[in-house]
Amino acid sequence: MARSSAAQTSDLNSLLGILNKAIPDVVSADPRSYEEARIEAIRACEKMTALLHDPFQWLFVESAAYIVPAAMSVVLELKVPHHISSDIENPTTVEQLSKATGAPVGLLERMLRILTKRMIFEEIKPKTYIHNMFSETILVPSVEAWVSLSSDDNLKAAAALLPLLKENGFKIPQNDGNCAFSKAFQTPLNQFQYYFDVDPERSRRAALSMAAFNSTSMFRDFPFPFDQLPQDGVVVDVGGGGGHVSVELARKYPHLNFVVQDLGESIASGAANPEYATLPIKWQEHGLFEPQAVKGADAYIVRHVLHGFEDETSSKIIGYIAKAMEPGKSRILIIDCVVPKAFGSDSIPFVNATDILAMLGGNGKQRTVEAWDALVKMADKRLEVVKIWQQGHLASADAVIEIRTSRV
Secondary structure (H helix, E strand, O other): OOOOHHHHOOOHHHHHHHHHHHHHHHOOOOHHHHHHHHHHHHHHHHHHHHHOOOHHHHHHHHHOOOHHHHHHHHHHHOOHHHHOOOOOOOOEEHHHHHHHHOOOHHHHHHHHHHHHHOOOOEEEEOOEEEOOHHHHHOOOHHHHHHHHHHHHHHHHHHHOHHHHHHHOOOOOOOOOOOOHHHHHOOOOOOHHHHHHHOOHHHHHHHHHHHHHHHOOHHHHOOOOOHHHOOOOOEEEEEOOOOOHHHHHHHHHOOOOEEEEEEOHHHHHHHHOOHHHOOOOEEEEEOOOOOOOOOOOOOEEEEEOOHHHOOHHHHHHHHHHHHOOOOOOOOEEEEEEOEOOOOOHHHOOHHHHHHHHHHHHHHOOOOEOHHHHHHHHHHHOOOEEEEEEEOOOOOOOOOEEEEEEEOOO
C-alpha cells in the first residue's frame, strides 16, 4: 500500500504544503473529500509537531504520556468538569474549584495544567477556566463513564502488561483470564467478567460507557442495508448490553423486531429504561457462551465484542450462533474494526489504541480482513464472509462483516 504524502517527507515546508492543500477539503461539504483531507491534515500536523521537538524531548514527552490519564482520573474523581463554567463571561477560578471539590488549590492547578495543555478545558487567564468543546463532551454521562474507565482501570492494566509478558516469555497468553487486567486486579477473570461477576459499581460504569460509542458520528451510522431485511424480521443483538444499538436501529427501521441479549446490570438497565418501552425490543438474559436461544433469526448482530477475545474464545461465540442459523435466511453481522492496510505513521490512532486495550482486557485484538476470514472458518467451516460493508473507502471502526452459511 502506498504511503501518504505526510508519511513520506520529513521536510517542514513540504508538510506545510500538504496541510495547506488539505485545508480547503476539510471545510468541504463532500464527506469523502472531508474525511480524506482531515486524516491527511492530522498526519501532517502530527509529523510537524514531532519534527519541531528535540529528539530526546520528544521521547521524554511521549514516554510520559501516562501523565494525562493520571491527571484525568484525579479530575474526574473530584467531579471537576461539573464545577467548571462554559460561559466565558463567567469563568471558574481555581479557588472556586477548591471550595467545590475540597481539593487543595495547588493540586487542582497541577492537574489542570496537564489537561489544558492537551486541549481539555481552557485556561483563559491564570488560574481561571472554562469548558471547551472537548471537555464539555465529558458532561455526557456515557462519555464521562468511558473516560473514567479508561483513565482508571485501563491505566492500571497498562502498567501490568510488561510483567505479564515477561512471565510468559513475551507470548500473549491464550487464556483470556490471564491478561494484564487480571494481573493488575489480582483476579483469574478477564476485564468484563470481573466487572459483571465481582464489582457491580464498575459493571455499571462499563455498561454506561458503551453508550459513548453511539454518541459520535464515527459509530452512529452502520453501512449495512437494514432496510432490506423483511417486514417483521428478527434481529438478535448478541452481547448487546443496555441495547443502545438496537434502540437506534429500531427507531430507524420500525419494520424490524429486536432481541437484546446480555447479562446482569447491562441488560437490566436497558429493560428498565422507560424510553425504550414502546420500541419493538425484547430483553433476554443470555450469555455469550451459551447455545443461541433464538433460532433462525434474520440477523445476529455481534458488535464490539469479538475484538475483546483471542481467536479460540471468539470462535466459540461465533460457533454458538452458527448452530442457530437457518441456511439461506440467517446472517451474522459482526460490527467491529477491520484493520486497514496502513503502516507506520499512516496507521489509525483509534485502531492502534483499541487493539492494545483489547490485549489488556482479555488478550484480544483488532483484526485484518484476512484474520476475520480465518476466524470465521475456525468457528464453523460452513460459514463464509460474503461482504464487508464499510463507510466509504476509509477504515471504519464500525465495519459490518456479513457472514452467511455456504451453499456446499
